[in-house]
Amino acid sequence: MLLGCASALAGLLYLAVAGAVLGPCLLWPRTRPRAGAALSAGARRIAAVDRRRRTALFDDRFPLHHTPQDAQVVRYVAQRAYSGTVTAVTLALLAFGVVLAGVFAAAVVTGRVGAVELLWQFLLGGALLFLGVQGLRSLYALDARLARDTFGPSERELLRRRIDELATSRAAVVHAVDAERRRIERDLHDGLQQRLVALAMLLGRARRPGRTPEQADALLRQAHEESLAVLTELREVAWRVYPSALDGLGLREALGGVAERSPVPLRLSYAVPHTLPGPVETAAYFVVSEAVTNAAKHAAATTVTVELSVRAGVLGVSVRDDGSGGADPAGTGLSGLRGRVEALDGRLRVDSPAGGPTTVTAELPCA
Structure with missing residues (x-):
């Protein structure tokens, strides 16, 4: 973070000097494109240093194919100049607090500080230390977010997204399999089972005593037609489960x-x-x-x-x-x-x- 403060201060100085020099050219429409290109060229060098810092010290891996636009780079350098300056001030206050804590500890050892003052100083110092640490954590997260928005998602972020996608797709596959099983059960229960019951009833009627040969022949003909329909529907259900033609x-x-x-x-x-x-x-x-x-x-x-x-x-x-x-x-x-x-x-x-x-x-x- 100290190196980030240094690059942020360098960006602040660059924007101040370049803005003063190129400001009039940026206001004139004819010279604005060249002045903007010159401004972004310097900003890209500072941003490249920050990108290498994030890669080397924070293990961020940004996609190589992602190239930010000129406006994004200049905005990144400006935002980093602000956040880096605030980070430097926060670190300076924490360092100053450490020095004061050392002086106060020496006073406690020599007996120049009473119990009441020790309690108040402890509570005040603890609160300021908490605020300082929380501020540094927030600034660290801001630094990471600015880099991610400018240079693209890191490999860690891409891996996290991939894990989320796999978890979602796995849940969808489980749901799809359950739905397919319920559909197959409905096909078997509402279709094939009813046809098989009808086929059994036709055969039972044909076997009843007292049937004339003509009546038995008609019932057997209906049973034969029903069996063919059952075979056709069974073939349809089998194809919906898995088409054997894919294998052969x-x-x-x-x-x-x-x-x-x-x-x-x-x-x-x-x-x-x-x-x-x-x-x-x-x-x-x-x-x-x-x-x-x-x-x-x-x-x-x-x-x-x-x-x-x-x-x-x-x-x-x-x-x-x-x-x-x-x-x-x-x-x-x-x-x-x-x-x-x-x-x-x-x-x-x-x-x-x-x-x-x-x-x-x-x-x-x-x-």
Whole structure:
């Protein structure tokens, strides 16, 4: 902090001298750009010294690609000149207090100070020491905040943000898994179980005594049709849990299956030149499947367009329908998709104005 006080005083002197010299040029519009550039050039040198001080003494690691603007640098030097001057004054007062404490301690040893005066001086000195230390802590935090705002977030701050993002995505994945399990349970209970009960009742009616061959044949025909419907629905539930085609045939064929089963005409544009990682393919499949299902069930869409492409190592998935719009990004299905995508460091955006169209876009890193 003492070195920071020195750089702050240097910045104060620089701004005073440069302001006096370049002030008239800064007021004249024709010379203002060159004068501003000259002012910021010196300010950048002082700011660079402060940046090296923060890196060497406080272990701050600022992003190399971040270059502050001229106005930011000049404002940083001005703010540091103020905060550094206050810090120097605070440190000087603390040093003066230490000297006074030494003199008072010597007086106590020699017996020149009574008990009442000792108590009052102790309380006063303790209060002033507390205020001084708290002031230095606040000035230290201000110094760190000014550096972070000017030079960019430090690696420690980026790591803290990353930890927060991972914690949020983990919670979202757990919520999505629970929601998926509840949905599967509903599909099995409300769909397959009811159909199996109906199938059992048809077979039971066919086995009752007194049925004519024609009646038994009609009931068996209905039972056969119901069993086919049960198999179809069971296949649909299995595909919603995990599409086995991803393991054997790949993402393109799995999306082709989505297009075949979709009640809405679906146009698929697949521009992915190489094989994708398994988690990325799974996430992309569920984004398309959920978006197509929502378009058919809730948006009354007549066409759906799906586009997949890879740019700069990122898989882009876009699902657009011409339905009525109004999709809720905070809904259960879309929230689950967002958790699945963000768990892979991806992003999911939903653009669904009232009246449509609805566009669901996902970006999934492939590395």
